[in-house]
Amino acid sequence: MTAFSIGVNLGLGLSLLLAPAAAQASALPTPAQVQADFQSSDTVILDRHGQPLHRLRSDSQARRGDWVALAEISPAMRSALLLSEDRDFYAHSGVDWSAVSAAAWANLWHTRTRGASTLTMQLAGLLDEDLQARGAGQSGRSLGQKINQAWVARQLEKSWRKDQILEAYLNRVPFRGELVGIDALARSLFAKAPSGLDARESAIAAALIRGPNAAPAVVARRACQVWQSMQAAVAIPSSPAQPSPVQAGTGQASPARAASAAPPAGLPSAEGSDCTAMDLLTTAALRRQAFVPSDGLAPHLARRLVQAARQASPQGTAPARIASTLDARLQAEAAASLRRHLREIRHRNVEDGAVVVLDNRSGEVLAWVGSSGELSQASEVDGVTARRQPGSTLKPFLYAQALAERRLTAASLLEDAPTQVVTPTGLYAPQNYDSQYQGWVSVRTALASSLNIPAVRTLAMVGPEAFATQLNALGLRLAHTGGHYGLSLALGSPDVSLLDLTNAYRALARGGRYSETHVTPVQLNSRSSQNENRTILDENAAFIVGDMLSDPIARAPTFGTASVLATRSWTAVKTGTSKDMRDNWALGWSDRYTVGVWVGNASGQAMWAVSGVSGAAPVWADLMLWLHRESPSQAPAAPPGVVQQAVQYGPSSLRPQAPPIEAPRSEWFVRGTEQAQFTVPAQRLADADATPAHVQRPGQASVGRPATTTAPTRTAPLTGVAASRLAAGSGRPSPQALARVVRAPSSPASAPVQAPPAWWSPAVTVAAQAGAARITSPASGTILALDPDIPPANQRLRLTSDATAAQGRSLRWFINDTLLTQGASAAWMPLPGRFTVVLKDARGQPLDTVQIEVRGAGLVQSPGPGRP
16 A cells, blocks of 8 residues: 555544544444334235235335345345455445545545445445435535545444344335345345345346346346356355355354365356346346235235225324234135136126125134135225125015014915015016025915015015115115115015125024124224124024024925035025126025125126025025134023924815925914914915915904904005906906005005106007916016026016917917917017017907016026036
């Protein structure tokens, strides 16, 4: 060293003695503080056991991974860093005096600054913004910044160990673009953890520190030089499993000393000079986008939690960790089961689904699967919160309300038969799932077998407004009033979300007690405790409904005795399908869990012959089996307000020789409503089509309830049509019948008269000829509501006449002037629209005419064989 340079060093040393006065007086942070202040650019959602569930990017300014301990960083990476940036790291005390003096001289004469910063000095710059390089248009750091940086580095060396300095540096240093820290670099460019970086990858990482935004060719050239230095220092295999020549953090070896040693015998010298492979690897790494913005098991819930955290934070930021109530194992099982089943039925035009699992006691969400993932073309749509029509899944709440109001018992008889109900806009004609009718059935059979006509009759008793009020109280948040939906409310016409509907079923599992669900142990936006544990449903009615939905014998008429709904331990379950088979559902509960499944298409496209029992139910059954694989579900204990009594059914009084309507059994009753004998009355009044067999009528003892029990007389909306049909002997109502007063049970006597439908025209009615065949079904003015739970093959409308077999051979049926077929009866596949049905004789003369309307989006025919 020359005398001049010695003088410079002495002068610089004197300057460093004065540097504390120019540097910030605040205390340096400790290693623990630096680590605590480190903020990952991602938020990790943790499951209920503290295990990572999902990683979601929450900071768009920089890509930072997790803080990585030095012991978890590849030895090759540590060696490459020291050989590239600071060969004397373990020898100096924070400042390389020779390099600093040269840099100071260059700055003094405004020449290009030489690289003089040690790793400790670079870390000082990373920790203090005032010590960082100047802005755009200015080169490097000023002389004052260099002096302060050197002083801070000396202080760091006094209070930090070498391994702590190295660890903090590798976690804070920018590599390229938005990548900050070794974890983000390793996962983004090489799709691996920092512990897995080999020698070549480590050389590329070290080269990026010197030139973060350099062109790939420049980075590759620099990386090759670093890699060659590593090869020359000591033979390091590509695998990081073998020890590095530099024992980082121990000070046992100096790379400078190691570099002076000759390479061990046997090292391929040609490999050190061949940079072609390094160039290819560098180019591929810089193009890779392996660190995806969202990764894990619960993307939809993760977005929801991060958004809620930002809204709750004064700074508008999300924390690095958010605890959730989900169970990672259950979440994975639910997602796998959904995808597995959707692959099996994908040929039926279905690709989406969602699953929710709730803890009955706490309301914690244990699984939240918002979509089918890669199977979906709309995987970003959250099927858990999307609102869709629930189909028949609202029926349990309807029957619970009727039981609580003592309008029905589980043993009461309802008639399941074709019916046409007068509404303000025409006649409403519901059908059943299989287009078959069971005749008189008990409420137990009607609910478990999901019979639509008894449900419509029950809603006529309860009233749409009262039922809508109960559904809103259960958290279903209907968009309109009950009057808007009318009788279709019984079959699930409003839009609801899977989460809300599953939680409403959870209320049934809890004896009618409703509370909000939550997805975090402590709510981000806590709600008033007044919403917790509100009793919405009668405890006794909820118990009886659960008992009916768990009865495999009661559901057998529709679903058979060996359906997927039959589980190994006690469960209660209900399925449903929305209009045109766009959505289907399976919801039910065990003693500990409530599970809801939706299957359909996020686009709203109709499925092909997929109903709740074939679409969503298999996933529901899989999860119930998994949840109770170790502990079987137990049936709930009966509340004190119910009693069990043996019941017997006689045959219909109209057919006394027929077998009993249902087999004798032991039935549950709300205390005070129990009865032992049930029969159908011999005489049916004009309103019998809509009045359940237990409702007391004028001058008649009640059937299905004790004769001493007073029940109000209720005239259902079918009255006008039924009376006109009986009086005239006609298969259709007259215009006068359609203009009869149609009132709900609670309507005042002054309610206005409802006019016939605007499209109904008596002018097209053909006058009946003496002895001519007449159309007996459908009635003129019928509105046919296509039921989505009915497979397309069973959606044909039967056209019947009173013609004899001989007469039928010459009769022809026309739909809107188009010949359909000939015969005394016909079957027609309905399509949406308004139609004129004409029955003609052999000469083409009209014999009878009716007008009907079909509502719905039409039927979708399945191209493949098999039953839904």
